[in-house]
Amino acid sequence: MKQLIDLDKKHFIHPTSSIKQQQEQGAKSIIKEGDGIYLKDFNGKTFIDAMSSLWNVNIGHGRKELAEAAKQQMETLAFSSAFSTFSHEPAIQLAEKIAAISPGNLNAVFFTSGGSESNDSAFKLVRHFWKLKGEPQRNKIIALKKGYHGVASASTSATGIPEFWEMADLTVPGFIHAESPYEQGTEKSIRSIREKIESEGRENIAAFIAEPVQGAGGVLIPPDDYFKEVRQLCDEYGILFIADEVITGFGRTGKMFGLEHCGVVPDMMTFAKGVTSGYIPFGGVVVSDPIHNVLKEKSTGTLFHGFTYSGHPTAAAVALKNIEIIEQEGLVANSQAMGDELLKGFKQMKQQLDIVGDVRTTGLLGAMELVEDPETNKRFSADLKVAPEVIEALHERGVICRAVTYEGTDIICFAPPLIINKTQIQTLLEKLHDAVLAVQ
Numbered sequence: 001m002k003q004l005i006d007l008d009k010k011h012f013i014h015p016t017s018s019i020k021q022q023q024e025q026g027a028k029s030i031i032k033e034g035d036g037i038y039l040k041d042f043n044g045k046t047f048i049d050a051m052s053s054l055w056n057v058n059i060g061h062g063r064k065e066l067a068e069a070a071k072q073q074m075e076t077l078a079f080s081s082a083f084s085t086f087s088h089e090p091a092i093q094l095a096e097k098i099a100a101i102s103p104g105n106l107n108a109v110f111f112t113s114g115g116s117e118s119n120d121s122a123f124k125l126v127r128h129f130w131k132l133k134g135e136p137q138r139n140k141i142i143a144l145k146k147g148y149h150g151v152a153s154a155s156t157s158a159t160g161i162p163e164f165w166e167m168a169d170l171t172v173p174g175f176i177h178a179e180s181p182y183e184q185g186t187e188k189s190i191r192s193i194r195e196k197i198e199s200e201g202r203e204n205i206a207a208f209i210a211e212p213v214q215g216a217g218g219v220l221i222p223p224d225d226y227f228k229e230v231r232q233l234c235d236e237y238g239i240l241f242i243a244d245e246v247i248t249g250f251g252r253t254g255k256m257f258g259l260e261h262c263g264v265v266p267d268m269m270t271f272a273k274g275v276t277s278g279y280i281p282f283g284g285v286v287v288s289d290p291i292h293n294v295l296k297e298k299s300t301g302t303l304f305h306g307f308t309y310s311g312h313p314t315a316a317a318v319a320l321k322n323i324e325i326i327e328q329e330g331l332v333a334n335s336q337a338m339g340d341e342l343l344k345g346f347k348q349m350k351q352q353l354d355i356v357g358d359v360r361t362t363g364l365l366g367a368m369e370l371v372e373d374p375e376t377n378k379r380f381s382a383d384l385k386v387a388p389e390v391i392e393a394l395h396e397r398g399v400i401c402r403a404v405t406y407e408g409t410d411i412i413c414f415a416p417p418l419i420i421n422k423t424q425i426q427t428l429l430e431k432l433h434d435a436v437l438a439v440q
């Protein structure tokens with residue numbers, strides 16, 4: 001273990017992590033194996049993976065069926081190009097499956113290797129679409145404050161959490177941030193988007209992008225009417241609406257896709273994470289029939305956009321098996337039912353403990369805010385962050401969770417695997433109760 005920690009410090013630059021902390025303290029847990037909702041580290045300690053790792057291991061750890069699907073595909077055809085006039089069966093079958101489960105007229109898919117690539121691809125496809133339509137000046141993208149869309153250049157710029165731009169002073173031009181509906185409410189957020197459209201010039205706006213629930217922002221669930229209003233606004237100005245379903249897709253919120261809760265169909269939908277439950281990197285963009293028709297009818301030369309691994313056969317085979325498991329095991333319905341159990345427990349804790357503020361879930365995507373005074377929702381002072389202490393106390397008790405603490409917030413996020421059962425939810429809640437009690 002000591003040797004692994006030393007090698008980790010010496011050679012491994014961790015993603016989205018404090019390099020200083022890694023060097024000073026070393027990795028806290030070096031994870032060795034996973035089974036169901038559990039992870040086990042090299043010290044033999046078992047944890048409930050209450051975040052599905054990075055909101056992605058939807059069907060849980062250690063599923064042999066996915067390993068088998070990968071093995072079979074690798075033995076048959078591990079990789080082959082989908083560029084130009086080549087194609088292969090797993091990508092074709094997966095594109096058909098994703099079209100079938102996607103809402104409305106979202107019927108054609110461009111594949112990537114993850115969420116950031118998916119959003120960067122969506123932005124390029126949107127701009128290409130407007131160029132083909134004869135409106136090349138429509139190239140600006142409106143996104144929301146507190147939104148998270150990834151770390152490639154354009155998806156970093158779309159992200160509405162400034163820390164992500166500031167580390168490299170990176171924003172590519174053409175991305176504008178409007179107010180999020182979470183604290184501002186539907187009306188203010190819609191007004192803010194409208195103001196941005198008008199001030200940038202309505203003829204210059206290509207698309208609006210948002211997550212159905214802002215995940216990394218702190219599991220910020222918008223008011224019920226929000227996306228209906230967004231859809232109307234986009235239609236009024238002829239702007240495309242991109243839903244970033246990277247976290248909310250594949251059952252996470254208790255529907256197959258998050259926007260289904262409000263019956264709104266976007267023009268494009270990006271996905272990743274849960275499509276393969278993290279067993280292999282994968283993602284994509286689903287586009288509507290009208291957009292696909294413009295691409296088909298007006299394109300002349302080559303679509304100069306494609307990753308080596310777009311539609312990777314092995315990843316596509318794993319995705320197909322993963323979706324089959326989600327459907328056959330009723331994991332979307334389980335996500336809704338277990339999410340309700342989680343919320344019940346959160347609400348009880350709000351009665352019993354002194355520092356529990358707003359609690360919320362949508363399916364198995366949830367959050368608990370920690371505040372100094374739950375009556376008034378008064379936050380702790382800016383330099384006192386309580387959520388990381390609770391995360392630490394949970395870690396000691398064998399639960400892995402995540403804190404969100406930027407801009408004065410103090411939030412614990414939850415996204416357990418969709419296979420979690422009622423007994424396991426109770427255990428998670430008991431450990432959470434103990435951890436908050438120990439810290440408050």
Ligand code: PLP
Pocket residue numbers: 113114115116117119148149150151211215216244245246247272273
């Ligand atoms: N979009 C959302 C909503 C996400 O939560 C994430 C990652 O957390 C991304 C995009 C980026 O995905 P990736 O990390 O696979 O590039």
